[in-house]
Amino acid sequence: MKSWCKTLLACSLSLGLLSACSSNDVEEEPVSPLPQIEASVFPEVSWSASVGSGVGDYYSKIRPAVRYGKLFVMDRYGEVTAYDEASGEQVWSLDISSWFKEGALSKNKGARLSSGITAARNKVFFGGESGLLGAVDAETGEMVWHVTAGGELLSAPTVGEDVVVVHTSTGGLEAYNVDDGEKLWVYESKLPTLTLRGTGSAAYEAGGFFVGTADGKVAVVVKSNGQAAWEQPIYTPKGGNEFTRMADVDMKPLIVGENIYAVSYNGNLVSMELRSGRVVWSRKYSSFNELASAGLNLYLVDDHGRIYAVDKRNGLESWSNNELTNRELTSPVVFKDYLVVGDFEGYLHFIDRTSGKLVGRVDVDSSGLFSQPLVIDDKIYVQSRGGKVARITLP
Numbered sequence: 001m002k003s004w005c006k007t008l009l010a011c012s013l014s015l016g017l018l019s020a021c022s023s024n025d026v027e028e029e030p031v032s033p034l035p036q037i038e039a040s041v042f043p044e045v046s047w048s049a050s051v052g053s054g055v056g057d058y059y060s061k062i063r064p065a066v067r068y069g070k071l072f073v074m075d076r077y078g079e080v081t082a083y084d085e086a087s088g089e090q091v092w093s094l095d096i097s098s099w100f101k102e103g104a105l106s107k108n109k110g111a112r113l114s115s116g117i118t119a120a121r122n123k124v125f126f127g128g129e130s131g132l133l134g135a136v137d138a139e140t141g142e143m144v145w146h147v148t149a150g151g152e153l154l155s156a157p158t159v160g161e162d163v164v165v166v167h168t169s170t171g172g173l174e175a176y177n178v179d180d181g182e183k184l185w186v187y188e189s190k191l192p193t194l195t196l197r198g199t200g201s202a203a204y205e206a207g208g209f210f211v212g213t214a215d216g217k218v219a220v221v222v223k224s225n226g227q228a229a230w231e232q233p234i235y236t237p238k239g240g241n242e243f244t245r246m247a248d249v250d251m252k253p254l255i256v257g258e259n260i261y262a263v264s265y266n267g268n269l270v271s272m273e274l275r276s277g278r279v280v281w282s283r284k285y286s287s288f289n290e291l292a293s294a295g296l297n298l299y300l301v302d303d304h305g306r307i308y309a310v311d312k313r314n315g316l317e318s319w320s321n322n323e324l325t326n327r328e329l330t331s332p333v334v335f336k337d338y339l340v341v342g343d344f345e346g347y348l349h350f351i352d353r354t355s356g357k358l359v360g361r362v363d364v365d366s367s368g369l370f371s372q373p374l375v376i377d378d379k380i381y382v383q384s385r386g387g388k389v390a391r392i393t394l395p
Contacts, residue, residue, distance in 0.1 A: 006375060029151075029325065030326065032305075032326060034345070037360070038051060039359060041350050041360035043350060043392050044392070044395060045390045047213075047390065048389065049072045049088065049090075051079060051138065053077050053386075054075055054383075054384060054385050055075065055370065055387075056215065056385060058114070059114070060076060060370060061114065061154060062113065063117065064381050065118060066381065067119035067120070068119065069085050070119075071084075071088075074117055074126055075113065076114065077097055078096040078111030078113060079095050080093070080096070080117075081094075087156070088391070097111050099392045110264050111132075113128040114128050114129050114154050115153040115154060116201075116371070118156045118157045120178070121179075123138055124137075124138050125157040125159065126157070127157060128151070128152075129154070130148070130394030131150065131151060131168070132146060132150060133146060133153060135178070135181065144179075147181045149166055151169040152339060153169075154169055159300060160223050162177065163176070163177065164176050164178045167211060169199060171188060171191040172188050173211050173226075179220040187219075187226050187228065189215065189217070190214075190215045191214050195214040195246060195248050197344050199250065201345055207222065209223060211253070212249025213249055214249075214367045215237070215249075216236065216247030216248070216249060217232060217234065218231070218232050218253055218262050218272065219231040230277040232279065234263075234267065234268050234282070237266075237267075246266050247267045248288065249263060250265060251290045254290070254298075259272065259273065259280065259312070260272045261291055261312070262291075263286075265286055265287065265288045268282045269310065270283075271315065277346055281368055287302045289301045289372075290332075292331070296310045296311055296312055297318055298310045298312050299332045301329045301330075301341060304323050305327050305343075306320060306325055307322075307324065307329070307341065307351065307356070309356060318356075319355065319356035321351065324341070324343060324358075328343060329343055330342040330373065331372035333372055338350045338360075339352075339353050340373050340375075340380060341373075346363060346364050346366045346369055347361050347362070347364070347369075348369065348380070364390050365385030368384060368386075369382055370384075371383060
């Protein structure tokens with residue numbers, strides 16, 4: 001299993017060191033075959049469309065967004081499309097690939113969109129590996145403004161009232177005015193020698209942006225001035241080499257009530273007090289995936305595709321499931337009474353939230369699923385590596 005190796009970013013180590021990821025040591029735990037199940041739910045693809053060329057084998061957190069009665073989707077190569085959420089009919093489409101053939105962006109090798117889409121304030125925000133941050137009118141698809149951030153944008157922008165922030169690959173959280181793209185402030189965090197390739201989006205609550213850092217911390221940054229209200233390590237890196245010391249918080253901190261939950265790679269799953277950052281409990285898990293929450297449980301997919309339900313009150317496991325180990329699972333999402341994850345072969349799996357038992361699945365697209373499914377009311381939206389966007393429903 002090489003999925004974690006694909007995401008490594010060496011800031012000062014040689015390519016020769018990274019080539020060690022292909023060694024047999026990484027292959028010790030095999031990919032689980034598609035398990036046999038006794039299905040009790042029967043999800044189906046009720047609508048689908050093809051959007052550009054998808055993302056191929058590239059690392060990407062591209063994910064659809066739904067707002068204003070529209071489904072917004074993009075591909076890696078510069079196509080941004082809006083569909084009517086009810087009918088599935090295309091409303092508008094914007095192709096920005098021509099921007100990268102002339103002018104200031106011509107030095108970049110294509111659009112390389114990679115951040116995912118955020119819809120807010122009647123705009124659609126997206127970014128890419130070139131540092132491009134763009135804002136498009138959600139109704140018409142016309143470009144409102146675009147800027148170049150100080151690093152790659154590998155996770156979705158976050159909007160807090162009149163400010164949009166992006167987490168760059170250089171460790172900065174950069175803030176811009178949502179209406180005109182004016183740069184407001186930059187919060188800098190320490191970037192270790194070796195990190196995972198990727199960043200987590202910020203979460204916004206009560207005037208603060210909560211963000212995970214590459215050195216194993218969660219920080220809350222004040223919207224009005226870009227200053228940190230508090231920073232809290234959730235894991236102290238240990239080990240004799242840079243690989244074992246990686247402790248990236250590569251996910252969007254999850255805010256539930258008065259608590260915030262986060263997990264680090266090679267580190268811990270923690271519950272913290274929202275106001276102070278005080279750690280309430282800490283448990284040993286390793287993940288770069290988003291968390292999901294429902295009832296008393298958190299749901300976690302670790303870095304090898306093992307799935308856990310963990311009690312939010314104390315961090316104790318309610319159940320675990322290893323039937324999909326190393327199938328390069330997406331981050332989980334809660335849908336009705338089920339936990340839903342996608343895999344590298346394009347299957348969407350349904351898991352009973354109470355027991356952890358696999359109870360259903362649907363084959364979406366053989367090119368594979370790579371980003372967290374999106375739940376809107378009684379529908380699930382997924383995007384495949386080949387560019388297919390699909391709506392999944394239960395009959």
